[in-house]
Amino acid sequence: MESYHIRGGNRISGEYNVKGAKNAALPILAATILSGAECQLSNIPQITDVCSMKKILNELGCKTDTSDETIIVDSRELVADTISLKRMREMRSSVFLLGALLGRCGSAVISQPGGCNIGSRPIDLHLYALRRLGAEIIEKDDVIICKASKLRGAVIDFSFPSVGATENAIMAATTAEGHTVLNNCAMEPEIGDLQDFLNACGADIKGAGTKTIYINGCSVLHGGNHQIIPDRIECGTYLAAAAATGGELILHHAQSRHLKSILEKLIETGCEVGVKRDKIYFKAPAKLKAPSKIITGPYPEFPTDLQSPFLSMLTLAEGSSYVDETIFENRFAFTEELKRMGADISVEENHAFINGVKELKGCRLSATDLRGGASLVIAGLMAQGKTVIEGIEHIERGYADFSQTLRSLGADIRKTND
Numbered sequence: 193m194e195s196y197h198i199r200g201g202n203r204i205s206g207e208y209n210v211k212g213a214k215n216a217a218l219p220i221l222a223a224t225i226l227s228g229a230e231c232q233l234s235n236i237p238q239i240t241d242v243c244s245m246k247k248i249l250n251e252l253g254c255k256t257d258t259s260d261e262t263i264i265v266d267s268r269e270l271v272a273d274t275i276s277l278k279r280m281r282e283m284r285s286s287v288f289l290l291g292a293l294l295g296r297c298g299s300a301v302i303s304q305p306g307g308c309n310i311g312s313r314p315i316d317l318h319l320y321a322l323r324r325l326g327a328e329i330i331e332k333d334d335v336i337i338c339k340a341s342k343l344r345g346a347v348i349d350f351s352f353p354s355v356g357a358t359e360n361a362i363m364a365a366t367t368a369e370g371h372t373v374l375n376n377c378a379m380e381p382e383i384g385d386l387q388d389f390l391n392a393c394g395a396d397i398k399g400a401g402t403k404t405i406y407i408n409g410c411s412v413l414h415g416g417n418h419q420i421i422p423d424r425i426e427c428g429t430y431l432a433a434a435a436a437t438g439g440e441l442i443l444h445h446a447q448s449r450h451l452k453s454i455l456e457k458l459i460e461t462g463c464e465v466g467v468k469r470d471k472i473y474f475k476a477p478a479k480l481k482a483p484s485k486i487i488t489g490p491y492p493e494f495p496t497d498l499q500s501p502f503l504s505m506l507t508l509a510e511g512s513s514y515v516d517e518t519i520f521e522n523r524f525a526f527t528e529e530l531k532r533m534g535a536d537i538s539v540e541e542n543h544a545f546i547n548g549v550k551e552l553k554g555c556r557l558s559a560t561d562l563r564g565g566a567s568l569v570i571a572g573l574m575a576q577g578k579t580v581i582e583g584i585e586h587i588e589r590g591y592a593d594f595s596q597t598l599r600s601l602g603a604d605i606r607k608t609n610d
């Protein structure tokens with residue numbers, strides 16, 4: 193079983209090239225199916241979720257050719273419309289195959305997607321949108337069978353701005369007959385990236401990044417080239433690690449306009465932040481101050497994916513910090529592990545109260561989800577003595593070369609197989 197061994201106390205300092213966004217790369221890889229042609233995607237992060245998505249594409253008949261951070265997907269010949277239970281369970285993003293397959297061949301057979309254990313994560317909004325576009329959906333035992341002899345444009349009103357449901361609806365509507373209007377959409381930058389990729393393949397989509405998206409269906413797409421946007425969550429995680437350890441960072445290929453709520457919180461804790469084109473210059477004080485309450489919410493509010501790294505970072509801050517998690521009902525599980533290190537945290541429903549303590553003690557910890565896992569690594573970097581983190585497969589779903597990157601930035605961390 194692989195684990196990270198960390199000896200705390202070193203600062204996270206240096207320079208880093210931010211990788212492509214996991215949450216943009218995964219739906220866009222699925223969307224290559226809609227093109228029915230060859231697409232070249234660059235700035236693809238080398239993470240295990242991308243490997244899982246490539247396996248699914250291959251099993252459906254797509255040919256993939258990978259070199260470093262570029263993938264060419266040739267989706268001319270599809271041989272299947274069914275995703276196995278095993279592949280569906282590997283990651284949440286397997287659900288994107290639903291919109292892509294329906295749009296391409298009018299049928300898809302899937303099951304409930306797996307992924308991080310951070311809440312119940314139903315897919316009712318995805319299914320609602322696809323039904324509005326004319327899909328017939330039968331849910332039987334573990335299997336979800338979707339069919340549409342013809343998808344037709346529709347007005348779709350989301351009751352909540354779900355990121356994944358917005359993306360699945362965009363994919364299915366891209367090749368539907370007629371116009372689609374999506375209301376109360378999620379506005380995350382990764383949705384804009386999906387729009388840009390599909391438009392590069394000949395789609396007619398406008399409005400991503402706002403609450404309303406307009407799609408003129410077109411029967412045939414062509415191949416296209418696209419560069420994935422930088423990962424704002426990876427960027428925020430390394431900033432939290434530097435802030436937690438009194439470090440200094442220069443991040444290259446960053447998109448600071450996607451990081452507004454994050455940089456504002458870091459400035460409140462006493463960090464200095466400078467931005468020049470695609471670079472972020474960052475310097476943390478010796479001791480952080482507790483910021484005003486962190487409340488997660490749909491973009492542009494504070495991202496739920498950075499709630500845990502920030503909470504971890506605040507365990508040694510001066511004063512009391514408050515965090516409200518409004519997106520996922522089970523995203524404080526990692527705080528139990530932080531408490532074993534000596535953190536003073538109490539959780540009531542979706543509120544966490546953190547009283548800054550003088551030190552954390554190294555411990556043997558277990559990661560149970562991606563961002564919670566990254567936050568345990570941050571705690572290990574801050575702690576006295578040695579921390580061992582198990583369950584690192586969760587972390588490597590979303591961070592490329594996590595331990596090597598942290599080591600190159602000064603951490604005493606090693607990955608072992610014991």
Ligand SMILES: CC(=O)N[C@H]1[C@@H](OP(=O)(O)OP(=O)(O)OC[C@H]2O[C@@H](n3ccc(=O)[nH]c3=O)[C@H](O)[C@@H]2O)O[C@H](CO)[C@@H](O)[C@@H]1O
Binds near residue numbers: 318356357
């Ligand atoms: C691959 C990807 O992009 N993952 C991101 C995406 O996940 P994901 O697309 O799963 O997140 P959603 O925006 O859909 O989920 C937000 C909330 O809506 C609920 N919901 C969602 C869909 C649905 O059909 N019914 C329903 O009730 C969820 O349970 C959750 O409480 O956005 C989340 C919120 O920013 C991020 O944490 C994830 O990193």
Ligand SMILES: C=C(OP(=O)(O)O)C(=O)O
Binds near residue numbers: 563
């Ligand atoms: C929850 C996350 O991802 P996913 O939706 O892929 O499970 C995440 O990136 O923090």
